[in-house]
Amino acid sequence: MKIAVLPGDGIGTEIVSEAVKVLEALDLNFEMESALVGGAAYEAHGHPLPESTLKLAKEADAILFGAVGDWKYDKLDRPLRPEQAILGLRKNLGLFANFRPAICYEQLVGASSLKPELIAGLDILIIRELTGDIYFGQPRGRRVATDGHFPGAEEAFDTMRYSRPEIERIAHVAFQAARKRNKKVTSVDKANVLETFQFWKDVVTDVHKEYPDVELQHMYVDNAAMQLVKAPKAFDVVVTGNMFGDILSDEASMLTGSIGMLPSASLNSSNQGLYEPSHGSAPDIAGKGVANPLATILSAAMMLRFSLNQEAAAQRIEAAVQKVLAQGLRTPDIYSEGTTKVGTAQMGDAVVKAL
Amino acid sequence: MKIAVLPGDGIGTEIVSEAVKVLEALDLNFEMESALVGGAAYEAHGHPLPESTLKLAKEADAILFGAVGDWKYDKLDRPLRPEQAILGLRKNLGLFANFRPAICYEQLVGASSLKPELIAGLDILIIRELTGDIYFGQPRGRRVATDGHFPGAEEAFDTMRYSRPEIERIAHVAFQAARKRNKKVTSVDKANVLETFQFWKDVVTDVHKEYPDVELQHMYVDNAAMQLVKAPKAFDVVVTGNMFGDILSDEASMLTGSIGMLPSASLNSSNQGLYEPSHGSAPDIAGKGVANPLATILSAAMMLRFSLNQEAAAQRIEAAVQKVLAQGLRTPDIYSEGTTKVGTAQMGDAVVKAL
Numbered sequence: 274m275k276i277a278v279l280p281g282d283g284i285g286t287e288i289v290s291e292a293v294k295v296l297e298a299l300d301l302n303f304e305m306e307s308a309l310v311g312g313a314a315y316e317a318h319g320h321p322l323p324e325s326t327l328k329l330a331k332e333a334d335a336i337l338f339g340a341v342g343d344w345k346y347d348k349l350d351r352p353l354r355p356e357q358a359i360l361g362l363r364k365n366l367g368l369f370a371n372f373r374p375a376i377c378y379e380q381l382v383g384a385s386s387l388k389p390e391l392i393a394g395l396d397i398l399i400i401r402e403l404t405g406d407i408y409f410g411q412p413r414g415r416r417v418a419t420d421g422h423f424p425g426a427e428e429a430f431d432t433m434r435y436s437r438p439e440i441e442r443i444a445h446v447a448f449q450a451a452r453k454r455n456k457k458v459t460s461v462d463k464a465n466v467l468e469t470f471q472f473w474k475d476v477v478t479d480v481h482k483e484y485p486d487v488e489l490q491h492m493y494v495d496n497a498a499m500q501l502v503k504a505p506k507a508f509d510v511v512v513t514g515n516m517f518g519d520i521l522s523d524e525a526s527m528l529t530g531s532i533g534m535l536p537s538a539s540l541n542s543s544n545q546g547l548y549e550p551s552h553g554s555a556p557d558i559a560g561k562g563v564a565n566p567l568a569t570i571l572s573a574a575m576m577l578r579f580s581l582n583q584e585a586a587a588q589r590i591e592a593a594v595q596k597v598l599a600q601g602l603r604t605p606d607i608y609s610e611g612t613t614k615v616g617t618a619q620m621g622d623a624v625v626k627a628l
Numbered sequence: 629m630k631i632a633v634l635p636g637d638g639i640g641t642e643i644v645s646e647a648v649k650v651l652e653a654l655d656l657n658f659e660m661e662s663a664l665v666g667g668a669a670y671e672a673h674g675h676p677l678p679e680s681t682l683k684l685a686k687e688a689d690a691i692l693f694g695a696v697g698d699w700k701y702d703k704l705d706r707p708l709r710p711e712q713a714i715l716g717l718r719k720n721l722g723l724f725a726n727f728r729p730a731i732c733y734e735q736l737v738g739a740s741s742l743k744p745e746l747i748a749g750l751d752i753l754i755i756r757e758l759t760g761d762i763y764f765g766q767p768r769g770r771r772v773a774t775d776g777h778f779p780g781a782e783e784a785f786d787t788m789r790y791s792r793p794e795i796e797r798i799a800h801v802a803f804q805a806a807r808k809r810n811k812k813v814t815s816v817d818k819a820n821v822l823e824t825f826q827f828w829k830d831v832v833t834d835v836h837k838e839y840p841d842v843e844l845q846h847m848y849v850d851n852a853a854m855q856l857v858k859a860p861k862a863f864d865v866v867v868t869g870n871m872f873g874d875i876l877s878d879e880a881s882m883l884t885g886s887i888g889m890l891p892s893a894s895l896n897s898s899n900q901g902l903y904e905p906s907h908g909s910a911p912d913i914a915g916k917g918v919a920n921p922l923a924t925i926l927s928a929a930m931m932l933r934f935s936l937n938q939e940a941a942a943q944r945i946e947a948a949v950q951k952v953l954a955q956g957l958r959t960p961d962i963y964s965e966g967t968t969k970v971g972t973a974q975m976g977d978a979v980v981k982a983l
């Protein structure tokens with residue numbers, strides 16, 4: 274078993290180090306190999322996703338990813354910007370199924386913007402399609418408009434699209450995930466406006482026939498953005514496209530108040546996967562040793578579960594994280610009075626000790 | 629001056645009646661004429677936006693709109709569904725500038741999902757472009773995929789697009805609105821992925837050169853969805869495209885906890901406008917006399933201000949609404965212990981009395 278370790282930029286290096294520390298402490302039999310990605314790779318090799326990094330990622334059974342991006346790359350041409358690395362990995366490895374749990378940890382209820390009674394016990398799973406939609410649809414670009422409100426004017430355009438098999442496979446992922454949970458799927462669309470999402474709704478409805486034991490609800494994306502604020506606990510599994518999933522999964526993570534705790538997994542059809550925290554590269558706190566490594570450590574647990582077939586080890590990590598929280602250890606992002614403030618490495622060490 | 633009154637479906641009729649009552653009580657010199665729209669128009673004339681309704685709307689200086697839609701029309705072909713009426717009005721009247729204030733009324737802080745300190749005093753204005761983007765972009769439809777992940781498969785597609793003048797005019801609206809407020813504009817895009825929104829960002833940056841006294845911030849849509857939850861008061865004016873604006877304006881209204889209080893305005897370049905509450909047709913409570921008419925009454929105030937040049941009358945209505953809130957009158961959606969529960973008509977009567 275081989276893990277590609279891609280720390281990336283900003284706090285990426287610090288948080289991935291702690292996850293590697295935890296993986297090493299498990300003393301399992303797998304190989305880890307690191308490579309540069311994002312801005313760091315651009316600086317060294319002139320490209321955010323160098324051939325060698327892509328090759329390593331393709332050969333590995335799983336990828337442990339930190340974060341990419343920094344304001345200093347904002348002026349680069351789009352194909353050279355750090356985030357192209359993550360889009361390139363998703364596309365090249367066919368990582369179509371993104372799992373974004375939004376969980377509110379009992380001890381961290383107070384960190385949420387929401388009133389405690391609305392958020393305590395929250396456990397929803399957002400499943401976002403990750404290789405289709407307007408993210409990758411062609412054609413796209415700039416041109417002179419030939420119709421619309423201002424024919425003759427300069428315009429930019431993109432193509433939203435989904436094919437039946439793309440929707441089918443992500444719908445199966447969602448229904449199967451719901452079977453292991455509370456058996457309820459909310460499919461989010463904008464069928465009242467978009468052809469793509471009328472089709473999405475139709476295909477999800479078809480696939481649902483194979484899962485009569487799972488409840489299916491359809492919801493418009495604008496309403497979903499509201500219901501997440503109003504009554505987040507009413508959701509179990511949410512499945513949606515790439516663009517809507519980008520927005521709703523971030524909204525849902527922030528609702529918990531502790532995005533620094535939330536892992537994510539992006540899988541392809543052979544269960545090869547990329548695992549990364551739900552938060553970004555936070556260049557403002559990079560190098561200060563204060564970033565929360567728990568989302569990355571929990572992403573490593575998801576990696577053990579989904580791609581490396583090591584359920585017991587995954588549970589050991591998750592239990593260890595629960596334990597350090599119970600011990601009152603907190604990085605600054607989740608700190609509150611009466612708890613003990615620790616740095617990135619201390620938090621990693623505490624998890625290792627708690628294993 | 630002529631007002632087209634289009635109550636629509638669900639609670640639309642009840643809430644618009646109260647707004648009309650308030651307008652009549654002002655004893656100003658304008659003509660009001662009603663017409664069917666949405667499901668009600670479909671039932672009567674076989675189309676959600678009959679020619680006669682469209683004609684009335686075009687001739688009027690302003691449109692007072694209730695709400696459209698009901699689950700019972702979900703099975704109709706898309707062009708016949710109630711929401712096509714609202715899309716048709718926007719398109720035919722060129723109502724490109726949508727104003728969606730998200731305001732938290734002092735007396736209603738407790739109705740929010742958010743902790744009081746995060747939401748008290750909230751006053752943000754979301755300006756959504758309303759006639760472009762993926763809502764109206766052509767081509768769109770179904771076809772056989774010729775490339776992508778599954779060539780040969782059935783697919784559906786839509787086109788996202790914005791031209792330079794479309795972005796320029798909404799940017800001007802946003803900067804001018806900010807000048808009358810706290811002089812800060814957040815332009816929301818997804819420039820890291822979409823050609824359309826890289827262009828959006830570039831054009832907004834260009835227009836900003838004419839408004840050096842206004843601060844401009846760019847934010848990705850996923851981040852905006854998070855920051856609205858984390859620190860909504862950090863925003864002043866938010867400007868964005870049609871699709872992102874649909875999602876973010878609904879998220880922001882729900883954050884206040886009292887979407888039943890929030891008006892909206894959709895204007896074209898001659899200040900002709902459509903005014904409607906931010907909430908929907910709520911078929912579940914239609915006909916029960918319990919719907920909150922205040923969002924519609926406040927929409928009538930916006931109408932007086934923006935399209936009918938009656939600032940004093942607008943302020944009279946707004947002051948009257950403040951007064952009934954101070955009197956402790958509440959429809960069920962905003963009711964809390966210690967206040968007086970009233971129905972739709974009682975609330976309308978109270979506003980008239982408070983004028």
Ligand SMILES: CC(C)[C@H](C(=O)O)[C@@H](O)C(=O)O
Pocket residue numbers: 356359360519820821850
């Ligand atoms: C960096 C960006 C391209 C990316 C996305 O939009 O998918 C990010 O927001 C995410 O959600 O992983």
Ligand SMILES: CC(C)[C@H](C(=O)O)[C@@H](O)C(=O)O
Pocket residue numbers: 465466495711714715874
């Ligand atoms: C009904 C629907 C077409 C509409 C939209 O998406 O614009 C609605 O959600 C709105 O925001 O007014």
